[in-house]
Amino acid sequence: MGKSTTAQMFTKMHIPVYDADKTVHRLFERGGEAVDNIKLLFPQSIVDEAVDRVKLSAIVFKDTEKLRKLEEIVHPLVNLKRHQFLLTQQRQKTRIIVLDIPLFFETRRRYSCNYVFVASAPKFLQRQRALARKGMTLDRFNAILARQMPDHKKRQLADFVIPTGLGKAYAYRILKQKLSKIKTN
Numbered sequence: 214m215g216k217s218t219t220a221q222m223f224t225k226m227h228i229p230v231y232d233a234d235k236t237v238h239r240l241f242e243r244g245g246e247a248v249d250n251i252k253l254l255f256p257q258s259i260v261d262e263a264v265d266r267v268k269l270s271a272i273v274f275k276d277t278e279k280l281r282k283l284e285e286i287v288h289p290l291v292n293l294k295r296h297q298f299l300l301t302q303q304r305q306k307t308r309i310i311v312l313d314i315p316l317f318f319e320t321r322r323r324y325s326c327n328y329v330f331v332a333s334a335p336k337f338l339q340r341q342r343a344l345a346r347k348g349m350t351l352d353r354f355n356a357i358l359a360r361q362m363p364d365h366k367k368r369q370l371a372d373f374v375i376p377t378g379l380g381k382a383y384a385y386r387i388l389k390q391k392l393s394k395i396k397t398n
Contacts, residue, residue: 214331214332214333214334214339214342214364214377215332215333215334215342215375215377215378215384216313216315216332217232217234217313218332218377218381218384219330219332219375219377219384219388220232220311220313222381222384222385222388223311223388225385226389226392228309228310228311228392229298229302229307229310229311230310230311230312230313231294231295231298231299231310231311231312231313232313233291233295233312233313233314233315234313234315236290236291236294236295237287237291240287240290240291240294241263241264241266241269242263242264243261243262243263244262245263245264246290247264247286247287247290248262248263248264250286251264251269251283251286254279254282254283254286255269255272255273255279255283257272258272266348267347267348269283270348270353274353274356275356295312298310309392309395309396311330312324312326316360316361317329318362318366318367318370319360319361319362327395328372328373328395329370329371329372329373330371330372330373330374330375330388330391331367331368331370331371331373331374331375332375332377332384333364333367333368333374333375333376333377333378334376334377334378335378336364338377338378339364340354343357373391373394375387375388375391
């Protein structure tokens, strides 16, 4: 949808961004806090003392019980890192911050947010972008879509929608316009 690119735009505007995906990457790298527990449950997913995300995905993706066990390891650590980020920003008296959280609506977690931005792109473009990613297959893409809330519902629930299908410059201009509405409140 362009979520990561939109998050980079916030960073370009000097707005701190907590990126849940990047947090997971750090937790999975060599020495990461999730590696040992994942190694206990899914030893075949470990390569060079780090979690191989492609191998782990192949293990848990179609097995809801294994996915649940993985989430029991990862979610508390991600939540702790998010909490630490929030405390740091609060101490620095940061006025605006961004939480870049995949599956924000789907997880049904109680995130304390004043506004929700949704990056949105046409289906054909979403498919094209997703299939360009390493390890992505059409079957996996369709399975991911099946677990996600449809884009039109996300757009209805959002305070602001950032259209990412018309180029980065256009999306950036819209983002700045939406952000100026927040800053004036």
